Amino acid sequence: xxxxxxAGRIAAWVVFFVLFLxxxxxxxxxxxxxxxxxxxSGAFPSHPTFAHYRAVGGGDSLHALTTSLLTALCASVLALxxxxxxxLAAEKLRGGTRxxxxxxxxxxxxxxxxxxxxxxxxxxxxxxxxxxxxxxxVILAHTVLVTAFAYQSVGAALARLDPAYEQSAASxxxxxxxxxxRVRLPLLLPSLTAAxxxxxxxxxxxxxxxxxxxxxxxxxxxxxIYGATNRGSxxxxxxxxxxxxxxxxxxxxxxxxxxxRATYR
Amino acid sequence: xxxxxxxxxxAGPRADTGGRPVRRRGVPGPLWAVPPVAALGLVFLYPxxxxxxxxxxxxxxxxxxxxWSQVFQEQSxxxxxxxxxxxxxxxxxxxxxxxxxxxLVIAFVPFPGGKLLSRFIDVFLAFxxxxxxxxxxxxxxxxxxxxxxxxxxxxxxxxxxxxLHTPWGVLLAEVTYFTPFVMRPLLAAFSQVDTAQLEAAASxxxxxxxxxxxxxxxxALPSLAAGxxxxxxxxxxEFGIVLFTGAKNTTTLPTLVYSKAILDxxxxxxxxxxxxxxxxxxxxxxxxxALVARTTGGARRAGA
Numbered sequence: 275x276x277x278x279x280x281a282g283r284i285a286a287w288v289v290f291f292v293l294f295l296x297x298x299x300x301x302x303x304x305x306x307x308x309x310x311x312x313x314x315s316g317a318f319p320s321h322p323t324f325a326h327y328r329a330v331g332g333g334d335s336l337h338a339l340t341t342s343l344l345t346a347l348c349a350s351v352l353a354l355x356x357x358x359x360x361x362l363a364a365e366k367l368r369g370g371t372r373x374x375x376x377x378x379x380x381x382x383x384x385x386x387x388x389x390x391x392x393x394x395x396x397x398x399x400x401x402x403x404x405x406x407x408x409x410x411x412v413i414l415a416h417t418v419l420v421t422a423f424a425y426q427s428v429g430a431a432l433a434r435l436d437p438a439y440e441q442s443a444a445s446x447x448x449x450x451x452x453x454x455x456r457v458r459l460p461l462l463l464p465s466l467t468a469a470x471x472x473x474x475x476x477x478x479x480x481x482x483x484x485x486x487x488x489x490x491x492x493x494x495x496x497x498x499i500y501g502a503t504n505r506g507s508x509x510x511x512x513x514x515x516x517x518x519x520x521x522x523x524x525x526x527x528x529x530x531x532x533x534x535r536a537t538y539r
Numbered sequence: 540x541x542x543x544x545x546x547x548x549x550a551g552p553r554a555d556t557g558g559r560p561v562r563r564r565g566v567p568g569p570l571w572a573v574p575p576v577a578a579l580g581l582v583f584l585y586p587x588x589x590x591x592x593x594x595x596x597x598x599x600x601x602x603x604x605x606x607w608s609q610v611f612q613e614q615s616x617x618x619x620x621x622x623x624x625x626x627x628x629x630x631x632x633x634x635x636x637x638x639x640x641x642x643l644v645i646a647f648v649p650f651p652g653g654k655l656l657s658r659f660i661d662v663f664l665a666f667x668x669x670x671x672x673x674x675x676x677x678x679x680x681x682x683x684x685x686x687x688x689x690x691x692x693x694x695x696x697x698x699x700x701x702x703l704h705t706p707w708g709v710l711l712a713e714v715t716y717f718t719p720f721v722m723r724p725l726l727a728a729f730s731q732v733d734t735a736q737l738e739a740a741a742s743x744x745x746x747x748x749x750x751x752x753x754x755x756x757x758x759a760l761p762s763l764a765a766g767x768x769x770x771x772x773x774x775x776x777e778f779g780i781v782l783f784t785g786a787k788n789t790t791t792l793p794t795l796v797y798s799k800a801i802l803d804x805x806x807x808x809x810x811x812x813x814x815x816x817x818x819x820x821x822x823x824x825x826x827x828x829a830l831v832a833r834t835t836g837g838a839r840r841a842g843a
Contacts, residue, residue, distance in 0.1 A: 276647035276737060276755075277747050283648055290644040293637065294656070297715050298663060301674030304684065308677045316687040319677075360575035367569060375572055377828075378579060384824030385587070386776035388793040389813040392800055393586030396593050396810070418583050472665075479667025482778035485797060496667060496779075503783065508676060515670055522665055 302519075308512035326513030335514060338498035339521065342478055345409075345494055346525075349416035350424075350473035354466065356417070357424030362454070365432045379425040382418055391415055391486030409492040415483040420473040427472060431465030471529030478522045587817070594810035606807035615790065616812065623791040623816075626706055627774035630713035634770050635763060637714060638721030643751065645722075646729035647737070657726060660719045669779030671712045672703075676783075679703050706789050712780045717773060721766035728762035729755070761830075768827030775820050792816040 277283045309326055311319030329335060357379065364375045382390060394415050398405040405411040435458065443457045444450075459466075481496040488497055495518050502511035597605045610616050645653050678684045679700050686698025702708050732755060740750045778793040790798070792812055800809035 276643075276741075276750060278741065282747065286644050286648040287650055290641060290648075294641060297637075297718070298660070300678060301671055301715065304677040305670065305674050314677060314682045314684075314687060316691050317684055318687070356575045356578055360572065360579075363569075363572035363575065367572065371569055371572070375576060378576065378584075380828070381821070382583060384772055384776075384821045386778070386793050386796075386813075386816050386820060388776075388778050388796045389587075389590070389817055390583070392796055392809060392813050393590045394582070395800070396806065397586035397589045414582055418579075421579070475665040479665075479670075481667060481669055481782070482776075482793065482797075485778075485782070486801065496669065499673070500669070500782065503673060503676070504785065508673075508680075508682070511673060512677070515673055519666055519670070523662065526662075526665055 305512050305515050305519075308509055309516045310513075311509055314509075326510050327517075329510065330513060330517055334493075335495075335498060335517075338493055338495045338514075339517060341409075341492055342495040342518070343521065345413050345416055345492075346474045346477035348413045349420055349477045350470050352413070352417045353421040353424040353473045354428075354470050357421045357426075358428045358466065358469075361425050361428040361432055362458075364429065376429075380422055382422045387419055387480070387482035388486060390418055391483030394418070394483070395487050406487070407489045409489065411487050412484060412489075412492055412494065415487060416477040416480055419480060419483060420476050423476060424469050424473050427465060427469035428462070431462055431469075435461055467529050471526050474525050474529070475522050478518065478525075590810045590813050593807055594814050595807075597807050598805075606811050610808050610811040616795065619790040619792050619795040619812075620815070622706060622789060623775055623793075623819075626709055626713065626791065627771055627777075629710050630717060630774045631767050631771045633710070633714035634718045634721045635767050638718045638725060638766065639759070639763065641718070642722045642725040642729060643755070646726060646732075647755070657722075660722060663719050664723075667779060668712075668716045668777060669783045671716045672708075672780050672783035675703060675708065675712055675715075679708070703784055704789065708784050709781055709789055709791075712784070713774050713777060716780065717770045720770050720773065721763070724762040724766045725759055728759050732758050765827065765831045768823070768830055772820050772824045772827060775816075775823065792819070 277286055307319050308314060310322050310324070312321040312323050312325070313319065330339070360375060360379055364372055364379075367375065394411055395406065397403065398411055398414075405414065439461060440453050440457050443453045448456070479496060480494070481500065484494055484497055485500070488494065493501075495514060499511050499514045499518065502508075502514060594606055595602050595604065597603060599605075645657060676683065680686070680703055681697070681701065683700075685700045689695065689698035689700070702711075736754055737750055740754050745753070776793060777791070778797070781789060781791050781794045782797070793816060796809050796812045796816065799805045799812060
């Protein structure tokens with residue numbers, strides 16, 4: 275306890291909420307409020323309606339949602355495979371090689387996502403790889419961007435893993451592949467699902483690289499939201515944003531449930 | 540069952556080799572790293588190399604430094620570079636101050652629901668950045684809460700709040716979005732602070748500001764530096780927030796890359812800006828990683 279007087283504590287809390295509420299709580303609140311409105315000229319929005327959500331139920335918006343979900347699913351599975359494999363391989367290495375692999379897999383975080391998009395556009399618009407204008411290039415971009423996070427979270431989980439389990443399995447004669455499959459991967463499962471959830475959420479909200487290379491028939495939700503707000507349909511954009519937030523949260527919650535389930539095994 | 544016992548029988552003799560590691564057989568360790576590294580090389584490093592190559596290949600053909608000299612002469616590039624740097628530096632400073640104050644209260648002046656709030660902050664990090672700008676449009680935009688309150692109160696036709704399309708709007712959005720990135724490592728560091736130290740300082744007569752300055756701040760400095768370094772790089776790279784403000788006069792390097800490539804079709808120029816942007820971000824990120832490696836692992840969680 276840092277502040278002992280009651281008045282001082284209350285003052286600290288007031289400062290906290292005066293900063294916290296307008297900055298962090300208000301944004302979510304206004305987006306949700308706006309998504310049910312058609313007009314905002316006073317302190318609060320007016321003309322309540324469900325029309326924006328009804329519009330989400332069909333046509334382009336629904337297509338954007340499924341596009342986003344599919345892209346995020348593919349990207350996080352791929353990222354987990356590549357990032358997880360790299361983390362498992364890197365764990366056995368020491369010294370310079372390890373450092374190089376660490377740096378390589380963390381680099382996509384430092385490079386601006388827009389540049390990742392541009393580079394894929396430049397590289398895959400020319401032979402030998404022609405992917406420009408397909409859904410594959412969007413999925414590829416998302417995979418590149420989230421692999422770094424998969425690598426980092428699996429690597430951190432590996433560092434926390436108690437080596438006693440695999441050592442005793444190995445001392446009982448289990449081969450490395452068997453140890454990996456029956457001992458290490460089950461122990462890693464909670465971290466793997468958490469990493470998958472993180473990758474999924476990041477991919478659902480990815481805008482920068484996607485703006486560079488989305489084809490007209492593969493338009494993820496964030497691009498759709500930008501399109502709506504850019505042509506002035508702010509309230510429609512707000513409804514789409516709520517859909518994006520809710521679907522991201524649902525997926526994260528499901529992943530969280532898996533995690534707690536796995537820890538009780 | 541049968542396969543498991545066969546496995547055991549087959550591996551039996553090796554189990555008697557004492558403490559010697561068993562994994563020495565088969566593919567040597569470094570080779571396992573080859574497939575993922577090759578994949579990354581193909582979809583990340585090779586494209587980046589092509590960007591550098593394209594920046595030296597003007598549309599007219601051949602190879603020259605023409606695109607570079609052209610871009611460096613443009614006023615828009617210099618403005619974008621300056622905007623990127625000062626907005627990122629300003630946002631980082633704002634995040635550090637705000638994040639420190641908020642984390643301090645959550646950690647040391649606990650209140651019911653504080654734990655829930657830190658969970659809420661984690662949720663915040665799961666959402667994309669441009670949602671903040673979208674929300675600010677409803678709070679401070681021409682149609683929105685702040686101006687609505689003003690027009691309701693005064694009867695004027697339009698409100699006085701109109702800064703969202705300026706760099707200040709970008710700054711506010713970035714401070715809002717990136718503050719949790721500072722708070723998370725800070726909360727981790729604060730949970731390591733020994734409360735007995737605080738009690739001792741308090742019983743010796745130190746008031747709260749002095750305890751913060753002389754006990755808590757030194758303890759938090761590594762995490763502050765790490766969080767600040769991460770936020771600086773993320774702000775330099777931020778695209779969604781700037782794009783959503785819709786300001787034509789607020790360009791940063793990432794939005795300049797976008798407008799040059801997609802709107803103008805000037806790929807060599809876009810590649811030049813991209814190379815500059817990557818050089819700036821990666822060198823700062825390298826510094827940040829070195830800093831994190833130097834300090835303890837607590838700050839590492841910010842990246843994971």
